[in-house]
Amino acid sequence: MDNQAARFDPHVLDSLTNGNAALRSAVIASFLAGFPPQLSELTAAINRQDRRMARFYAHAVKGMSKQVGAESLRALAEQLETVVSNDVAAIAASTLVADISGEFDVLRPIMEKERSK
16 A cells, blocks of 8 residues: 555544544554554464464454554454454465554554654
């Protein structure tokens, strides 16, 4: 995804925070701090081939992403949740986890910029 609007919709945050800049900043900070540990747990579950926990963490990542308007992450996490639920080969799940990690790396500076607005 090359389009920033497809990656992140700041209107979702505006709606969530009712336009409160301090709350918006706090929500973004919480997301940016909370996402990496969730991704680590997701990766570990995939590596252990623990479908139940992989589904749990994929769902958590999807929800976190949706709540802050990180549409690209939400879409990838939703794909992963489907892959894990359908017991598709571990290689497909690992590839999606790598895609999620890479997308977060791209999205982080976009959200940090939004946080400072």
